[in-house]
Amino acid sequence: MEDDYYFVWVLDRYASPCPQIWSGDQFDRPDWQLKHVISRRLLAAVERRMPLVQLAALYPPSQN
Numbered sequence: 397m398e399d400d401y402y403f404v405w406v407l408d409r410y411a412s413p414c415p416q417i418w419s420g421d422q423f424d425r426p427d428w429q430l431k432h433v434i435s436r437r438l439l440a441a442v443e444r445r446m447p448l449v450q451l452a453a454l455y456p457p458s459q460n
Contacts, residue, residue, distance in 0.1 A: 401439045407434060
């Protein structure tokens with residue numbers, strides 16, 4: 397999991413979705429921090445080189 401990278405949507409302090417890229421080891425956080433992750437997607441090698449704005453357009457936040 398440590399070599400994996402994920403495209404994640406997290407809620408910022410205003411409860412707005414914010415796109416980020418996390419490495420697999422970043423999921424070793426306290427539960428109170430992980431509850432702000434609203435979606436995650438394992439990135440393929442080619443996706444890792446894509447700009448964050450492009451990934452955000454391809455994978456919008458879930459509409460829960």
